């Protein structure tokens with residue numbers, strides 16, 4: 322009996338919507354603190370430090386990579402001159418959340 326009760330208590334995942342809202346909120350906080358100085362709040366990259374680099378624009382639909390969450394995470398992890406790497410400065414979870422927020426920024430812009 323006790324066993325079957327335990328088994329039914331398995332970690333229920335949050336519904337998709339709530340998890341996504343939480344990830345985007347966390348990603349946004351990180352983005353505004355660590356990324357917006359170069360990429361601007363809007364993501365268009367029109368800042369003194371980054372505007373010379375076309376790929377600093379994160380909302381024009383053009384990517385150095387294939388523009389998937391995975392390659393955006395990779396850019397955050399490894400950096401790409403002159404962008405610093407964030408590996409070791411952000412946790413894996415934080416990197417995933419920030420990548421999700423970057424994609425959301427670019428999608429909103431596309432509308």
Ligand code: HEC
Pocket residue numbers: 351352355356357358359360370371374375376377378379383384385386388393396397401402403404405407419420423
């Ligand atoms: C010191 C300025 C600077 C900071 C801070 C910075 N970036 Fe960048 N980032 C750049 C520049 C410049 C580029 C374009 C260079 C390149 O990769 O060709 C770039 C490129 C990128 C790209 C690749 C875009 C593409 O077109 O494929 C992504 C994604 C990105 N940054 C995300 C982030 C995120 C997320 C953060 C915060 C965690 C961040 N950056 C912090 C300067 C910065």
